[in-house]
Amino acid sequence: MAPALLRPLAALARQRQLALVVAAEGRTALALRAGLHLPDRRPARGLLPFLLARRRRRPPLLSVAAHGRAGIARARRLRADLVLLSPVFPTASHPGAPGLGTLRWAALARRAGRPVIALGGVNARNSRRLPPAASGWAAIGGLS
Secondary structure, eight states, X not given: OOHHHHHHHHHHHHHTTOOOEEESBHHHHHHHXXXXXXXXXXXOBSHHHHHHHHHHSSXXXXXXXXXXXXXXXXXXHTTOSEEEEOOSSOOTTSTTOOOOOHHHHHHHHHHHOSOEEEESSOOTTGGGGSOTTEEEEEXXXXXX
């Protein structure tokens, strides 16, 4: 997203009491008083200043993407507010990659010790199959 759009978007989110979450840019998230989302397989810039700010004042939202045990462990270590655990089902965004399946997804979610959002291949039809451990679900293609 273009930097020029971020400030007005952050102001609108605050006005409407919504959470704005910036991906992988800790300093940008701090400047906007926004949350930070950490991708699982991509490094984040400015993570240390963001984590230090979380210790000093009311913490902005921190979400962490996870695709297995290592991602879950990272979320626990960083004291993330929530985890996006994926893919629960096979997904068009990763053709040929298997989903975790509901049983493995639930076992990983129980290890998280924080709210876990199901992501990956979720749509209105199969969302009923999500384990009770799911605090919610997110979708991209399933919403279009």
